[in-house]
Amino acid sequence: MTAPLTFSAEVANAKANGLPIVALESTIITHGMPFPQNLETARLVEKNVRDAGAVPATIALMDGQIHIGLEGDALERLAQTKDAKKISRADIAACLSMGWTGATTVAATMICAQLAGIHVFATGGIGGVHRGAELDFDISADLQELAQTAVTVVGAGAKAILDLPKTLEVLETLGVPVIGYGTDDLPAFWSRSAGLPAPLRMDTAAEIAAAHVMRGKLGLSGGQLVANPIPVADEIPSDQINPIIEAALADAKGISAKEVTPFLLRRIFDLTEGRSLTANISLVLNNARLAAAIAREIGAN
Numbered sequence: 001m002t003a004p005l006t007f008s009a010e011v012a013n014a015k016a017n018g019l020p021i022v023a024l025e026s027t028i029i030t031h032g033m034p035f036p037q038n039l040e041t042a043r044l045v046e047k048n049v050r051d052a053g054a055v056p057a058t059i060a061l062m063d064g065q066i067h068i069g070l071e072g073d074a075l076e077r078l079a080q081t082k083d084a085k086k087i088s089r090a091d092i093a094a095c096l097s098m099g100w101t102g103a104t105t106v107a108a109t110m111i112c113a114q115l116a117g118i119h120v121f122a123t124g125g126i127g128g129v130h131r132g133a134e135l136d137f138d139i140s141a142d143l144q145e146l147a148q149t150a151v152t153v154v155g156a157g158a159k160a161i162l163d164l165p166k167t168l169e170v171l172e173t174l175g176v177p178v179i180g181y182g183t184d185d186l187p188a189f190w191s192r193s194a195g196l197p198a199p200l201r202m203d204t205a206a207e208i209a210a211a212h213v214m215r216g217k218l219g220l221s222g223g224q225l226v227a228n229p230i231p232v233a234d235e236i237p238s239d240q241i242n243p244i245i246e247a248a249l250a251d252a253k254g255i256s257a258k259e260v261t262p263f264l265l266r267r268i269f270d271l272t273e274g275r276s277l278t279a280n281i282s283l284v285l286n287n288a289r290l291a292a293a294i295a296r297e298i299g300a301n
């Protein structure tokens with residue numbers, strides 16, 4: 001029994017020749033950014049991975065297949081699909097068996113990357129423990145996935161809309177290494193610091209790659225979360241973004257489950273008059289470059 005994987009020619013060639021590959025998710029395209037910036041960003045992310053010496057593999061579910069690398073106009077079609085489903089571990093099999101078009105979250109992209117033999121994945125920011133989770137239990141499936149699937153995920157920390165101290169606690173309980181890249185502070189997506197210490201610190205892609213390889217030697221399940229701070233020029237300092245997040249959260253009353261994160265990202269875009277999107281694009285590109293460097297180092301090990 002084999003998984004229904006369809007590789008783009010570029011990714012198939014990379015696999016055949018042992019070239020470094022970086023997995024990229026698609027929920028950020030369908031649910032994280034408006035059109036046409038979503039499409040422009042997806043293309044730029046792929047370009048940044050290539051320029052940094054690795055091969056991009058954007059992952060999405062279409063026609064009953066897990067697409068590893070989107071060819072031709074597939075990326076453009078996905079970016080304009082209004083009703084793509086947001087797919088996590090719980091929905092991935094149903095989406096494929098029903099033939100729906102599905103955008104993969106961090107959790108689902110990790111599953112697909114592992115099936116495809118890809119070790120490194122770049123995103124914007126992972127999901128986590130939502131504020132008020134002690135009442136509504138809203139905790140992203142991304143955290144459990146990091147605990148069980150051996151992919152190194154590069155993000156700009158967890159999104160600041162979340163309860164970051166609780167997110168860190170859950171990651172620690174689940175045994176997920178959280179590595180600040182070149183920083184002692186946990187980055188908070190739009191800002192470089194959440195005001196919390198990063199549990200681990202590494203300063204080079206080679207160190208992160210060596211830790212990934214060591215986890216494999218130890219037979220540890222689960223991945224690593226690399227928290228890469230947004231470039232200084234594009235950050236929105238926490239004293240500016242926090243009141244906006246509070247306002248967006250107040251507007252989100254009545255929104256639940258999978259809708260929460262996309263709603264908050266859209267609301268924060270409106271309240272910052274687009275500045276949050278500029279920051280989001282910048283941090284994703286930054287993560288793509290670091291992921292490519294890590295993938296190259298893993299290949300060299």
Ligand code: PSU
Nearest residue numbers: 027028032105106124125127140258261
């Ligand atoms: N990074 C971004 N924008 C996004 C996401 C990541 O810059 O929209 C997506 C990822 O797919 C992640 C999801 O898995 O947000 C988290 O959703 P939730 O909180 O519902 O688990």
